[in-house]
Amino acid sequence: MCPVAPSQEHESPCVRFPHRLANVSTPPAVEITGLVKTYGRTTAVAGLSLLAERGQVTAVLGPNGAGKTTTVETCEGYRRPDGGTVRVLGLDPIRDARALRPRVGVMLQSGGVPTSARAGDYLRVLSRFYARPVDPGLLLDRLGLAESARTPFRRLSGGQQQRLSLAAAIVGRPDLVFLDEPTAGLDPQARHATWDLIAALRESGTTVILTTHYLEEAERLADRVVIIDHGKLVIEGTPAELTGTVGQLRFRAEPGLDTASLLAALPPGSVAKESPAGAYLIELTGGVDPQIVATVTAWCADQGVLAQSLRIESRTLEDVFLELTGRELRS
Amino acid sequence: MTETISDWPAPAPGAAPLPRMVMAQAGLELRTLLRNGEQLLLTLIIPVLLLVVFSSEALISIGRGSRIGFLAPGILALAVMSTSFTSLAIGTAFERRYGVLKRLGATPLSRTGLIAAKAVTVGVVEAGQVVVIVGVSLALGWQPRISGLSVGSALALLVLGSAAFSGLAMLMAGTLRAEATLAAANLVYLVLLGIGGVVFPLTKFPAAMRPVLRSLPSGAMSDGLRSVLRYGGGLPGRDLLVLALWAIAGIGIAARTFRWE
Numbered sequence: 001m002c003p004v005a006p007s008q009e010h011e012s013p014c015v016r017f018p019h020r021l022a023n024v025s026t027p028p029a030v031e032i033t034g035l036v037k038t039y040g041r042t043t044a045v046a047g048l049s050l051l052a053e054r055g056q057v058t059a060v061l062g063p064n065g066a067g068k069t070t071t072v073e074t075c076e077g078y079r080r081p082d083g084g085t086v087r088v089l090g091l092d093p094i095r096d097a098r099a100l101r102p103r104v105g106v107m108l109q110s111g112g113v114p115t116s117a118r119a120g121d122y123l124r125v126l127s128r129f130y131a132r133p134v135d136p137g138l139l140l141d142r143l144g145l146a147e148s149a150r151t152p153f154r155r156l157s158g159g160q161q162q163r164l165s166l167a168a169a170i171v172g173r174p175d176l177v178f179l180d181e182p183t184a185g186l187d188p189q190a191r192h193a194t195w196d197l198i199a200a201l202r203e204s205g206t207t208v209i210l211t212t213h214y215l216e217e218a219e220r221l222a223d224r225v226v227i228i229d230h231g232k233l234v235i236e237g238t239p240a241e242l243t244g245t246v247g248q249l250r251f252r253a254e255p256g257l258d259t260a261s262l263l264a265a266l267p268p269g270s271v272a273k274e275s276p277a278g279a280y281l282i283e284l285t286g287g288v289d290p291q292i293v294a295t296v297t298a299w300c301a302d303q304g305v306l307a308q309s310l311r312i313e314s315r316t317l318e319d320v321f322l323e324l325t326g327r328e329l330r331s
Numbered sequence: 332m333t334e335t336i337s338d339w340p341a342p343a344p345g346a347a348p349l350p351r352m353v354m355a356q357a358g359l360e361l362r363t364l365l366r367n368g369e370q371l372l373l374t375l376i377i378p379v380l381l382l383v384v385f386s387s388e389a390l391i392s393i394g395r396g397s398r399i400g401f402l403a404p405g406i407l408a409l410a411v412m413s414t415s416f417t418s419l420a421i422g423t424a425f426e427r428r429y430g431v432l433k434r435l436g437a438t439p440l441s442r443t444g445l446i447a448a449k450a451v452t453v454g455v456v457e458a459g460q461v462v463v464i465v466g467v468s469l470a471l472g473w474q475p476r477i478s479g480l481s482v483g484s485a486l487a488l489l490v491l492g493s494a495a496f497s498g499l500a501m502l503m504a505g506t507l508r509a510e511a512t513l514a515a516a517n518l519v520y521l522v523l524l525g526i527g528g529v530v531f532p533l534t535k536f537p538a539a540m541r542p543v544l545r546s547l548p549s550g551a552m553s554d555g556l557r558s559v560l561r562y563g564g565g566l567p568g569r570d571l572l573v574l575a576l577w578a579i580a581g582i583g584i585a586a587r588t589f590r591w592e
Binding site for chain 2: 098105110112116121122126168179204205206
């Protein structure tokens with residue numbers, strides 16, 4: 001039996017949990033083929049295809065307006081595709097809504113709870129909609145809401161409202177949950193509690209599809225990351241595949257050094273940048289090894305400069321995200 | 332954070348039986364309603380206040396007969412209207428606005444189940460209103476005509492009137508913005524309080540207007556209730572027919588036009 005694994009342990013054998021071997025023929029959790037969705041003259045989703053496997057956490061990333069929420073809401077049966085097909089657990093979200101509703105948990109981006117309903121009362125009532133729910137009291141406790149059980153929804157803090165919505169999505173023990181920005185606006189404690197819960201959901205065999213703006217969250221939790229922009233798939237893969245083996249070496253030295261001679265000594269495909277003046281960044285597609293550090297420091301010695309604040313880093317998901325979706329602000 | 336559940340249980344999805352879902356949802360709606368002061372004012376305090384004030388003071392001329400005998404049926408009609416129209420319209424409009432209906436759409440509770448839950452809620456509140464209003468009226472000296480026909484007809488009028496007003500409430504809540512519904516539902520309540528035969532007899536209005544007023548659900552309900560409870564008249568066929576037509580039209584159009592988001 002696996003312990004509740006720390007969420008960053010993607011390479012842990014526990015991630016390959018037995019449920020994933022259970023049935024090869026079960027349809028994927030979500031299968032989207034050529035999805036098109038337009039609102040008037042605006043195209044929200046423009047031919048998106050993606051696949052989310054069962055028992056995994058799939059993070060859907062993208063700038064504001066990329067089409068994340070539209071895509072998720074189409075899977076939830078709220079939107080009818082203008083083109084393409086969407087299958088959730090092998091079923092059509094609209095035609096087979098009746099069969100899907102008990103099996104799919106939904107956390108909307110905001111609201112959805114009657115404003116004057118008390119937190120505990122609301123969760124208990126929702127749990128009565130399901131055949132074998134978890135104990136709503138224990139769930140409140142786990143999410144740090146036990147003391148707010150008698151508080152009306154509108155008097156809960158934003159973070160408490162988020163957590164209650166999350167609790168409502170999972171109280172019925174669904175096969176699959178869609179979480180739309182589950183940690184938006186949470187403080188660090190609540191964020192970690194939510195991450196622990198998502199990790200525990202995955203351990204139990206629950207499939208999780210989440211959208212997020214926090215790249216650290218995706219890196220920690222997700223088995224697979226999907227980046228979409230302008231309604232199209234940009235890239236998808238494991239966090240490790242996306243960040244790749246690219247290594248970065250940074251140092252500070254006097255501005256205006258001619259890096260051409262350095263690049264000549266480094267493996268082909270390496271890139272050198274100086275931005276701002278005096279801050280050097282060397283990107284190496286094959287990663288950084290001791291020989292490369294020696295090459296760089298030897299080159300500095302040749303130039304008669306001292307490399308200060310020499311740091312070796314790997315790319316983060318955030319680097320990949322900004323590289324692929326650009327740095328301009330979205331509405 | 333506490334670690335009460337060290338691990339999450341394996342998925343075990345499944346819907347509860349429909350009656351359990353409906354009763355759970357109706358329970359939530361009832362508890363929410365009863366804690367809401369404005370709702371209580373609308374559904375209970377105003378009708379009882381009108382009953383007491385208009386029966387004790389010679390504020391209005393009601394023609395021959397006992398004052399309470401005229402008022403009690405009208406106030407019963409008003410109570411039904413306040414719950415199945417004003418309160419239901421406003422509550423549903425804000426549920427739509429805050430995404431409550433959208434979120435419920437993702438649970439195993441079907442739309443039919445949700446409507447059933449709302450019907451149960453409205454029915455329970457109205458039953459409570461009828462008990463209180465009848466009790467206060469009897470205490471004020473009301474002597475209704477009691478027979479199988481009069482009680483049966485009164486119940487049929489209340490149920491059909493409730494259905495008619497509920498359909499109109501859902502029609503409004505499902506198409507207008509929440510703020511517009513709030514304003515319009517209160518306005519309609521006030522207007523029907525004036526012209527619905529609740530405290531002012533329809534006979535006080537110009538003869539040309541009376542058939543129109545009696546064809547509104549409020550007029551038909553108060554007129555029908557009065558004819559059986561005050562005068563011991565036969566089956567109020569015309570009034571029941573008017574209410575049934577409003578119910579069919581209101582629910583039918585609401586079902587076609589209701590937008591859940």
